Amino acid sequence: MIEANGIVQEVQGRTVLNGLNCRFDMGKIYGIIGPNGVGKSTFLQLLSGVERPKAGDVLLEGRSIYAYPRKQLARRMAVLQQSGLPPVGFSVREVVGMGRYPYQGWLGSDSDDSEAVIDEAIKAMGLTELRQRKMDQLSGGERQRVALAKLMAQQPSIILLDEPTTYLDIGFQVQLLDTVRAWQRERNLTVIAVLHDLNLASLYCDELIVLHRGAIAAAGAARDVLTAELIGRVYETTASIVAHPLTGAPQIMLQPSSYRDDGR
Amino acid sequence: MNDKGLTYGGAALLLLAVSIVVSLSIGSAGISVSDVWGIMIHQLPWFADGTASYTDGEIAIVTQVRLSRVLLAVLVGACLALAGTGFQGVLRNPLADPYTLGVASGCSVGAAFIILFGLQTAIGMWTIPLVAFATGAATLLIVFWLSRSNGAMQIETLILSGVILQAFLGAFVSFMVSMSQGVVNQILFWLMGSLALRSWDNLYILLPFLAFGLPILLLYGRPLNLFVLGERHAAHLGIRVERTKLVVLVASTLLTAAAVSVSGVIGFVGLVVPHVIRLMVGPDYRLIIPLSAIGGGIFVLWADTLARIALSPKEIPLGVVTALIGAPFFAYLLHRRKLKQGGAA
Numbered sequence: 001m002i003e004a005n006g007i008v009q010e011v012q013g014r015t016v017l018n019g020l021n022c023r024f025d026m027g028k029i030y031g032i033i034g035p036n037g038v039g040k041s042t043f044l045q046l047l048s049g050v051e052r053p054k055a056g057d058v059l060l061e062g063r064s065i066y067a068y069p070r071k072q073l074a075r076r077m078a079v080l081q082q083s084g085l086p087p088v089g090f091s092v093r094e095v096v097g098m099g100r101y102p103y104q105g106w107l108g109s110d111s112d113d114s115e116a117v118i119d120e121a122i123k124a125m126g127l128t129e130l131r132q133r134k135m136d137q138l139s140g141g142e143r144q145r146v147a148l149a150k151l152m153a154q155q156p157s158i159i160l161l162d163e164p165t166t167y168l169d170i171g172f173q174v175q176l177l178d179t180v181r182a183w184q185r186e187r188n189l190t191v192i193a194v195l196h197d198l199n200l201a202s203l204y205c206d207e208l209i210v211l212h213r214g215a216i217a218a219a220g221a222a223r224d225v226l227t228a229e230l231i232g233r234v235y236e237t238t239a240s241i242v243a244h245p246l247t248g249a250p251q252i253m254l255q256p257s258s259y260r261d262d263g264r
Numbered sequence: 265m266n267d268k269g270l271t272y273g274g275a276a277l278l279l280l281a282v283s284i285v286v287s288l289s290i291g292s293a294g295i296s297v298s299d300v301w302g303i304m305i306h307q308l309p310w311f312a313d314g315t316a317s318y319t320d321g322e323i324a325i326v327t328q329v330r331l332s333r334v335l336l337a338v339l340v341g342a343c344l345a346l347a348g349t350g351f352q353g354v355l356r357n358p359l360a361d362p363y364t365l366g367v368a369s370g371c372s373v374g375a376a377f378i379i380l381f382g383l384q385t386a387i388g389m390w391t392i393p394l395v396a397f398a399t400g401a402a403t404l405l406i407v408f409w410l411s412r413s414n415g416a417m418q419i420e421t422l423i424l425s426g427v428i429l430q431a432f433l434g435a436f437v438s439f440m441v442s443m444s445q446g447v448v449n450q451i452l453f454w455l456m457g458s459l460a461l462r463s464w465d466n467l468y469i470l471l472p473f474l475a476f477g478l479p480i481l482l483l484y485g486r487p488l489n490l491f492v493l494g495e496r497h498a499a500h501l502g503i504r505v506e507r508t509k510l511v512v513l514v515a516s517t518l519l520t521a522a523a524v525s526v527s528g529v530i531g532f533v534g535l536v537v538p539h540v541i542r543l544m545v546g547p548d549y550r551l552i553i554p555l556s557a558i559g560g561g562i563f564v565l566w567a568d569t570l571a572r573i574a575l576s577p578k579e580i581p582l583g584v585v586t587a588l589i590g591a592p593f594f595a596y597l598l599h600r601r602k603l604k605q606g607g608a609a
Contacts, residue, residue, distance in 0.1 A: 050500065070504050073502065090546075098489065101486065101501045
């Protein structure tokens with residue numbers, strides 16, 4: 001279980017998170033949503049233990065996440081960043097292998113099964129053909145797949161995704177989230193994802209957490225959280241909520257402000 | 265990677281050995297190549313059979329003058345190339361090098377100050393390198409401070425700050441030169457960089473720094489590989505980013521200080537060598553670090569050989585030779601960066 005207690009954080013002198021409390025149970029997919037600049041990514045960075053809040057604490061299994069040795073933390077938690085991996089001169093195989101770093105000793109001695117884990121991750125992400133290719137010869141979508149394979153090689157029990165679909169077209173967005181969910185179901189992972197797209201969040205997340213004005217505006221299952229009232233309050237726009245024709249998940253239909261009800 | 269490492273490592277060591285042999289045989293004293301090697305072999309205890317027919321003068325030239333200078337060139341080159349590799353890796357800046365960051369000039373200010381006031385042995389034989397380290401580290405902090413905006417460091421801004429500080433500190437050393445009477449030549453030599461008139465003592469000053477810096481950097485090869493992806497990625501993979509930066513920066517600055525203490529400011533070695541190595545073996549720092557040490561040794565050895573024979577009996581300052589090679593190389597890197605702007609160079 002991950003707990004965030006009384007988190008206060010500033011970004012460039014502006015308070016973005018103001019006394020935030022939140023709890024994540026293991027084995028679920030959480031989606032963090034909210035308008036731009038509300039501190040979603042900031043919150044995720046705090047959960048990852050890389051940045052410290054100005055006040056408050058993040059607990060992993062009851063222990064402050066900032067008290068964990070970094071390698072030990074990296075064996076349990078992995079992060080997929082929005083920007084993806086840069087086009088470097090390393091091969092796909094080498095970059096995926098970097099996911100094994102938390103398991104290596106100072107002199108680089110690997111645990112015995114590392115090679116198998118790397119190969120499996122490469123296969124799972126359909127990168128077998130590209131394994132010897134250099135990162136700077138791949139497309140953005142392919143590099144994001146390498147990033148995910150690296151995450152798999154890290155064998156975490158918790159994964160944090162920071163707007164993973166931002167730079168992908170819709171086909172890749174669905175493919176990426178399908179992969180994450182299949183992997184999550186198989187290993188019973190905990191996934192915490194900052195998502196921009198409310199409809200995708202509704203389709204893939206077990207629970208949604210809505211950030212607004214430095215605190216949590218709503219939390220719970222998508223059908224309870226995504227209401228026209230909440231969208232109006234948090235995003236300051238009018239929307240209609242309809243059920244997805246196949247899954248029944250709430251989907252948001254935006255409408256131009258010039259449209260009036262009486263014109264129906 | 266191990267096969268690759270052995271192949272390149274073996275080839276580099278072989279090239280270094282050949283370079284040492286050839287360089288030892290070249291000089292203005294007119295001793296033939298076979299005599300040079302006769303003298304060298306007779307220095308080895310199990311060949312000292314007393315049949316030697318060389319004069320004491322010839323022996324002194326080969327063992328005292330040439331051998332110490334050749335080995336010093338190799339060690340200075342190794343230190344500077346390692347420092348450049350460390351700076352480039354941890355700052356993720358392809359243009360970084362002890363010279364372009366101003367660190368070498370910072371070190372030279374401390375060293376020149378010590379010489380100007382005759383304090384060479386104030387705290388033992390390590391006075392000059394330690395003071396040089398302190399002023400070099402202070403320079404690096406100033407450069408970071410100058411180039412930091414909103415917590416991020418732009419690649420070009422960092423180098424601009426380094427070059428500005430280097431110009432300022434160079435002027436400062438020149439000022440000290442003009443203030444002094446007796447020690448002008450000694451300080452002047454820090455400005456131009458040279459290995460002339462050095463002795464075995466300088467080797468002993470350099471060795472411990474290299475023996476400390478090389479293993480530390482080797483140990484950080486893998487973390488530096490992850491740094492290539494970005495500091496955030498490295499942190500999420502379990503690297504203590506701030507500690508890694510501190511250790512690598514301190515080790516690189518120490519290596520720079522040691523090199524500057526014995527040879528003055530020799531520019532661009534730390535820029536050219538790691539890049540050439542990277543072109544040959546790829547981006548893996550576990551290979552780049554040891555090969556840069558060897559490559560730096562070879563590069564400075566040949567630059568120094570050129571410096572002492574090109575206009576013999578007059579010597580060209582070594583720093584002039586490396587700058588004539590290094591500055592165009594720097595321009596080339598800048599040009600290439602411009603071509604692929606937006607990508608990571």
